[in-house]
Amino acid sequence: MLDCAIVGGGPAGLTAGLYATRGGLKNVTMFEMGMPGGQITQSSEIENYPGFFDHTKTGMDFMDTWQEQCFHFGLKHEMKKVERVAKTGEHFTITLEGGEQVEAKTAIVCTGSVPKRAGFKGEDEFFGKGVSTCATCDGFFYKDKPVTVVGGGDTALEEAFYLSNICSDVYVVHRRDEFRATPQTLDRVMRKENIHLITDSVIEEAFGDTMGLAGVKIRNVKTNEIIQMDNTGLFVFVGHDVNNSVLRDENDKFICEMNDWGQVIVDLSMKTSIPGLYTAGDMRIEAPKQVVSAAGDGSVAALQVISYIQEQQ
Ligand SMILES: Cc1cc2nc3c(=O)[nH]c(=O)nc-3n(C[C@H](O)[C@H](O)[C@H](O)COP(=O)(O)OP(=O)(O)OC[C@H]3O[C@@H](n4cnc5c(N)ncnc54)[C@H](O)[C@@H]3O)c2cc1C
Structure with a gap:
């Protein structure tokens, strides 16, 4: 019987593992279906994690030492996909791909989230190299430069507003002529002088070279007219x-x-509605979707697990 099963080996899962093992739990296994590290390993750079400031290092380099540190303190890693976490009486049953089952006193689920893709040409090729899904992470790379934003909901317009305080101009491309965002958000965006709304339009192509994204082509879906924007982040x-x-x-x-x-409802202790089950990182409600906050969540969840196990004894 494991003291704690951690599902997912991104920043949240690894940090949970570090705190659980250094906190005295003897039998902690992290189930991660791939190499540990999570989403940030797709990024060519990370600039907003305090204490790590090296432009020559990628997200993969950044995460390299995390696993080494965790495994040093006794965290075990099984490279297996988890199919299901179920509460069975007082304990949890973790079902792995292939049907194998593992029992655990507690579980911390940190399987993250995946930003949806819009599906235009060049999106995958330049993802993490000029095409971004995170204004907080990458907005600063475009300080005083123009950027293009795709989307028409609240998140898109709120992120456009955030970017407008950093970038010279923000071009919001939306395929319809009306926005789904709340009227208040839309109103705030429309009053910002450096935000420009380009409606009835889609990204036709993101283009560039080995150095990354160089620009975008925007197509009006009614007239088929194409405009090209050079030197823009997307x-x-x-x-x-x-x-x-x-x-x-x-x-x-x-x-x-x-x-x-589909986000897990937790309180500030990362407790879910099921005793002994915690979540951390991008999959929880109101997650800032940042490495530093996912790591913080992981530490909170692990400390709660330690208290929970002590209370049960
Ligand atoms: C390109 C890119 C750039 C980014 N840049 C920054 C940045 O500059 N600064 C910043 O703070 N944040 C950045 N982020 C966001 C940051 O990476 C995430 O907020 C953070 O990784 C979330 O951590 P997490 O542990 O919650 O989830 P994830 O990192 O998503 O990790 C979840 C892990 O769970 C595993 N998993 C999922 N399902 C299962 C299963 N069934 N069984 C076993 N394992 C499973 C996955 O393989 C994954 O490794 C960026 C994200 C991307 C994609």
Whole structure:
């Protein structure tokens, strides 16, 4: 029986593992279906993690030492996909791909989320090299430069507003002539002089070379006219898919309380509605979707696990 099963080996899962093992738990296993590190390993650079400031290092380099540090303190890693986490009596049953089952006293689920792609040419090629899904992460790289934003919902317009305080101009490309965002958000955006709304339009292509994104082509869906913007960053905000499938039971129902967007409802201790089950990082409600906050969540969840196990003894 594991003291704690951690599902997902991104910043949240690794930090949970570090705190759980250094906090005295003997039997902690992190199940990560790939190499540990999470989403940030796709990034060519990270500039906003305090204490790490090296432009020559990628997100992969940044995460390299995390696992080494965690494994040093006794965290075990199984490179396996988790199919399901279920509460069985007082404990949890973790079902792995292939059917193997592992019992655990507690579980911390940190399977993250995946930003949705808009599906235009060049999006995948330049993802993390000029095409971004995070204004907080990458906005500063375009200080005093123009950027293009894709999307028409609240997130897209709020992120456009955030970018407008850093960048020279923000061009918001939306395929319809009306925005889904709340009227207040739209009003705030329309009053900002350096935000320009380009409606009835889509990104036709993101282009560049080995150095990264060089510009975008924008097509008006009514006239088919194409305009080209050079030297722009491209931010795509068309939603997130939360990796929450491990929290569904055999009837496809969630085992803990979730909100309408499929994010796990937790309190400030990362407790879910099920005793002994915690989540951390991008998959929880109101997650800032940053490495530093995912790591913070992981530490909180692990400390709660330690207290929970002590209380049960
Ligand atoms: C290109 C890019 C650039 C970014 N830049 C920055 C930045 O500059 N600064 C910043 O702070 N943040 C940045 N972010 C955001 C940051 O990476 C995330 O907020 C952070 O990684 C979230 O951590 P997490 O541990 O919650 O989830 P993730 O990092 O998503 O990790 C989840 C892990 O769970 C694993 N997993 C999922 N399902 C299963 C399963 N069923 N079984 C086993 N394992 C599973 C996945 O393989 C993954 O490794 C960036 C993200 C991207 C994509």
